Amino acid sequence: MRKKFDTEMSVRPHEVDLNGHVHQSVYFDYVLFARWDQMGRCYKMPMEEFFKRGYSWTTQSARIEFQKPLYLGDTIIVRTWIEEIKQKSVRVRFQILKKKTEKITTEGELVYVLISAKTGRPEIIPEDILEKYSVQQD
Amino acid sequence: MRKKFDTEMSVRPHEVDLNGHVHQSVYFDYVLFARWDQMGRCYKMPMEEFFKRGYSWTTQSARIEFQKPLYLGDTIIVRTWIEEIKQKSVRVRFQILKKKTEKITTEGELVYVLISAKTGRPEIIPEDILEKYSVQQD
Amino acid sequence: MRKKFDTEMSVRPHEVDLNGHVHQSVYFDYVLFARWDQMGRCYKMPMEEFFKRGYSWTTQSARIEFQKPLYLGDTIIVRTWIEEIKQKSVRVRFQILKKKTEKITTEGELVYVLISAKTGRPEIIPEDILEKYSVQQD
């Protein structure tokens, strides 16, 4: 199994709705931040390096299950890992946990496609990136 | 097949990312607005009426497929319809189209659960709401 | 006095806070959308044309007075006009009105600086843009 990485963050006041729960759309911002953070810190290939090499990532699809609400005041852990690598895309799974209880509140997955920043067309994931993305759980 | 309803809206400048594409999380805000708009305007049961009767809706799960990007300047149509009604939940499908071309750019679905606003627990959908939600395509 | 222009928009559900009021930060997104809309539709110089000519606008300062809250369900009018034109910047005033009552809920102003998109440095506003921005109230 590929290695799982964690990013910690805090729920911010503008992210909660009328009922005091974090808005559904905000969960995707959390996961986006976690991936961005982990690309540099954990996979050792920050987003800027993709840009420099003429690449970008685009999201093809997403699914999410909201199991327990998140509230203002919660510190959360966004855990992500690569579930599957295809020629031009990766399938990333994620879980969002409350830091205090370590209970899972949310689960889901995203499919990201590597594209040429210039043409927007899908690109084959190069060998050296494949290798970085293949780091295994101890 | 149940009736499909349309809500028109404009992409706003703060909704686009570094590449000029609408952020992935914003799509859920679009669908949320469309549902809210259509609850009152199309199903004749606005959100406030749910609140008055002690109900609220919560999102159980969502999935989305990003087929073509949306850009600043786009006017979009968010089309939603109820695909399935269960005892305590509804499964809603949506499409996002560019108004100019009427081409579909995005598809997905959300499962909403009716809850008691007080306890947060799932509630059986009352008969009169079922009826309003059963309006058929002509 | 320079001409005032109006842009109409709807409050969307994800824009309200715990108290059902529109979040303070969202007001700036409303004004940004109104300016963007009015640049093309009213001043006949859309944002893309600025980009094409190597220009961009950056916000130097803003102030806002929240007089009455906005709620989900409100349709609003964002009215903006150019109060002052300097060599490299414009001072824009705005009002946000409820469409139904035409009452002002919010007032404020923003100072925008014309910059070179390449260097980020302030640029002198060219004659033809000055002219477009000088259209007077009838």
Next chain:
Amino acid sequence: MRKKFDTEMSVRPHEVDLNGHVHQSVYFDYVLFARWDQMGRCYKMPMEEFFKRGYSWTTQSARIEFQKPLYLGDTIIVRTWIEEIKQKSVRVRFQILKKKTEKITTEGELVYVLISAKTGRPEIIPEDILEKYSVQQD
């Protein structure tokens, strides 16, 4: 002079615009989070305690000066302090600094009014809160 408090946070990817700069509206979300964080952590009177006592805070006005842009990748310090206390309101000043350079990028102020959560009407700030808000710089 009243004591200044710092809250650290990271710029998140969905917060940057087409030019890679943090959106103007996002700055207010940063300050809101900092105030919320500091209310509990620094002033020892968390927001929930205001709610429990039937109070809430509403923003009357805001002004902000954008001196240098913030970018994705920046870790920032939001520093706030109470500049003035009136009978029913406080004037709070803030600065946003880059953590790495400790350079100020943004300055501004907000006026918050204490209100009754029930009626929405301004309330006189009670003695014990005045005291908590009067903590002086060493």
